[in-house]
Amino acid sequence: MRAALLMLCAIRLQRWLLVIGLGMVLIGLSGGFVILAILGVTLAVIGPLVTSGIVFRMVSAPRPVGLILFGRFKLLLGQLATQLLLAALVTAVITAALARTGGPHPVPTFLAVFGIATLAFFASYSISHRYGGIWWFAACLLVPRLTQHLSSRFLDRPVHEALLTPIGLRVSALAEVLAWVVFGIMYLNARRITLTSWVGPRTADAQPAAHFASARNLGPYTRKDAIRMLLSGNNQGRLRWSLRPMVIVVFCVALPALLPLIATQGRVAAPLVLRVSVICAFAGPAAAVLAIGMMRRVKSLWLVAGLGRLELLGTAERYGWYSVAITTALVWAVTLTMLGAADALPDFIRLGGLLVLPLASGALVLYFNLLLVRGRNLIDTLTVAGVTALLATQIICACVAPRSPFLNGLAAVEIVLVPVLRLAVVRRWEVLDWLVYRPPRLETRRAR
């Protein structure tokens, strides 16, 4: 139970979101405000849902866990209990909120929510280990299409209807139990659990021995190169290597959308806008998330590079914009090619909204990262809640209603918010206290 509580309230910000969310649920349910209750439960569970896997890996990684009797097993049970609690909470709120309108039956709702929570957990568990998350993300986009295709071929109804039948419910429950059993066996038998870097190769590129003949020959780096490499954590100074993470982001986001197009030789025109909107909604934030690493390294440059706080902010901001801009350019190239090839270009306004989306949302996430929120005050907590809600709405809208003008509205809101957030970032960085806003540490040391 202690492990379950740890997963639910690992960080102060999560506790605040939980409290605010539960407050909204109570007000929503007692006052009959269904939307408020559902928003509240979303806010309460979003933290554990998104970060559960990362937190789980972090608490499993330290070597002393291996010394505790049944340490991993207890953590595993705690995590399972957390997922069950989350699913029960969401089910209870949805059932209570929609009871008057003859809402959904609790059992299928619970199974569906537990399934989503399980998927989110596995995704965030693997995302904290190199490219695992990207493959999960690709799988999450491909599997629903595949199941839809299989169900239309072998079943006489769509898959979501098939799952609601008694046999469907049993099958999905069995699948969820099996998934946990398989994960549990793999987790308990893993030799070592580490939290490693998200990008980059495991080994150094081979270099000619003569280059390293003497420590005097340290390399051809300029001050600018040094600052860029130390800030980005990139092991090569050359442009093609610093572009690599962004190309990977766009490729992995675009892959699920491109595969069916290639397979059908461009004949699939109807869901194309959906795929394009998904790419545009995900790519910007994904590129800006790469900037988290910079926040970890920027402190070290205060003394070594002799830069002031605002100069450091300017450098981090420049590199962040570079990531977002390159990713946006790649997204534009991919989406315009896809739409152009299928002769499915939407009207100018909708196309403009779609294309602005990665830039606006990327900039928003970039400044959100630069704000270094730690949940120490109400404004930080509200900023997290607001940005999370905005991005969640953007992604849901891109997946559910890609043709809706609502996406344009969201892009406009983000464009307005970016300078506001930047102003807050500048204010914070002018008097930045690294004891309070400690840099995030994403990776553990790996002993040889």
Place this chain on the structure above:
Amino acid sequence: MTESVVTTRGLGKTIGKKTILRNISVDVDAGSVVGIIGKNGAGKTTLLEILLGFSPASNGSAQLFGHDSFTLPAATKGRIGFVPQQDELVSLLTCRQQLALIAALHRHWNHALIERLLAAWEVPMDSLIQTLSGGERQKLSTLLALGHEPELLVLDEPVASLDPISRRQFLSEVIEISADHVRTVLFSSHIISDLERVADQIWIVRNGELAWAGPLDALKEAVVRLNISARRLLPSSLPLGNAISQQISGQRASAVVSHWNEEQLADLRRALDAEIEVEPLSLEDIFLEFHA
């Protein structure tokens, strides 16, 4: 006149409702080697981080080379070398790349010194930093702080992960650095025997306050254990002005006092009608007594 490298006046730090440091006033002259000791959470790292400008002081002031720490100019930062408690190395670089990048940021870089230390400390230059052991990372962090020959070297628990041989090598290097009486070293560690070997000034941080700040020799002279053997029963409390601890059992007593001087001895002998043996303490014993 010797330049004061570090100056603090009434320095305090509060985060939220927690007071981490209070009323720290110290001066460090150029050429000093200052050893900082204190229990975990006493405030050593916070003190160093404020001195280096990573965090603003909540009260009082902190200055390095006469400049406010929080707004240190670039030229002053170039006079400082810092080895943090948790290294800030870039995992995907090789040791050689990391050294090259840091060297590129400094106007002056002593290649000969680094080459000598690389050979002595056996740092695997062409290995990726993420494959290094904790000790190797610590050695590399120290090299990065030494290369530009800083006038002020700040080391936050630099020997925690080093083996005994590397620790000895590191300490000899610190002694060599400070031998010119120009360069200043601020050095926090839990290995008190190391500090005793290299430090000429000691700061004892206790619950956010400086329980002692002064020369090591003066500390050892001022904090002593008194072994008292009286001819009659001793009172329940001894008349000692600066007693850190005292244990009384009938006619015998043992007490640790600070700010001790030989003039007090005769007065105490007369007052207690007792034989008193003054026993000097090691730095480790003094530290333990301060935290008893």
